[in-house]
Amino acid sequence: MSLPDDSAGPGGRVEACAPDGLPEVRAGDDLVALLLPLVDLADGDVLVVTSKVVSKAEGRVRTGDRDEALAGETARVVARRGPTTIVRTHHGLTMAAAGIDASNVELGSIVLLPQDPDASARALRAAVHERTGRNVGVVVTDTAGRAWREGQTDIAVGAAGLVVAESFAGRHDAHGNPLAVTAPAVADEIAGLAELAQGKLGGRPVAVVRGRADLVLPVGADGPGAAALIRREGGDLFGYGAREAVVRALRGDPGDQLPFGAPAPPEELLAALHEVLGEPADARLEDDAVTVRESAAGPALAALAFAFGWRVEDEPVRSGGDEPRGLVRLRPTSP
CATH class of the missing domain: 3.30.1330.100 (CofE-like)
Known part of the structure; x- marks a missing residue:
């Protein structure tokens, strides 16, 4: 054959x-x-x-339990559900309890x-x-x-x-x-x-x-x-658990950005903005930026932008005559 x-x-x-x-x-x-x-x-x-x-x-091999050793073996927490903690280890592996094992070892000891x-x-x-x-x-x-x-x-x-x-x-x-x-x-x-x-x-x-x-x-x-x-950090579609992703997007800490991946294409961001903020936000693409009505600015907009790898500019959008247009502008974060 x-x-x-x-x-x-x-x-x-x-x-x-x-x-x-x-x-x-x-x-x-x-x-x-x-x-x-x-x-x-x-x-x-x-x-x-x-x-x-x-x-x-x-x-x-170490004495003690998993919880005592977990922090030292963790690069970042991916998700927590009750007693289970899923982490990304310093190796880049994503595993429950960082792969720390308490089986087939003497009582009171763990294996890293x-x-x-x-x-x-x-x-x-x-x-x-x-x-x-x-x-x-x-x-x-x-x-x-x-x-x-x-x-x-x-x-x-x-x-x-x-x-x-x-x-x-x-x-x-x-x-x-x-x-x-x-x-x-x-x-x-x-x-x-x-x-x-x-x-x-x-x-x-x-x-x-x-x-x-x-x-x-x-x-x-x-x-x-x-x-x-091992997929590189930010290359996985599931860098955080569902709950953790919501919390981190709302918090908007730049240190949490990488697991969300590279900035999404503007079409994907626009679709999300329309779905969450609705038509009154009037989200649209202008050149290399996305604009949204100032009335739609707030935590939801900031969280969406963060999750999609974009940022909300501080300055309002102005016309050629330097008059405010009642819009805010979103741009992709730097790679």
Whole structure:
């Protein structure tokens, strides 16, 4: 069977194996030395390791509870609902409680995510190659929820020596349809497959995935890492939770602007102004600005402008004779 566009691809079989026998990992342990006796690695395999054992080996275990450690692991809060806090971490990951885990660790202790999961993956890959001569990809995983979906699945928070996302843009399917934005996040798919073999309560934090050697990069080429799968700040359509977005738009703090994204086109702002303020606002496009009746100025206008990446100018609009026109002007904020 051949793929469209005469592309060579993987076979139809992918396997995941998660061995028993890894002892409790503690700070300073040589993780590669512990796992190598348990696995039979071949060139092109992907070694999958949970972030928890990586963090334990790297000394990222702390005493206390999640709440005490959360602030230090948080770049900004995305949303809060009851006891659940979703944050963007210093890595750029968006996770509940910053990925801080209190399971499979001694009572009274918590495990933080690795300081730099991609660097951890690179170190593991280099050590495996040095000791075995095998060229493998490495994925460091953690568990995360998904927007619009119940339940959780493992994702790649670190990766080395691996294509983390395939790109099918510009190719065609078997029916001739163009694939415009299809980009499978294969590192995440590998993480989810490995978790099926590991199990949550099986005490098997290491797995080997075989059958996608086409994704493994040559020795010395570590690739962009799992950081390449993180959308830049402001590039996500859901930078805040619904309630938080309303509060931040009303507050209008410039420091909260970036997660709302780049300034919207004027047509989108005009549609929102008409929907919220109605026809009396007489919102319209004039050159590179949007004008609105002064009578419509107020918190609602300011919040809409902020949310769409625009600002309300302080000075009223004047005619050629310097007479006030009874309008206020909105312009896009600077990039």
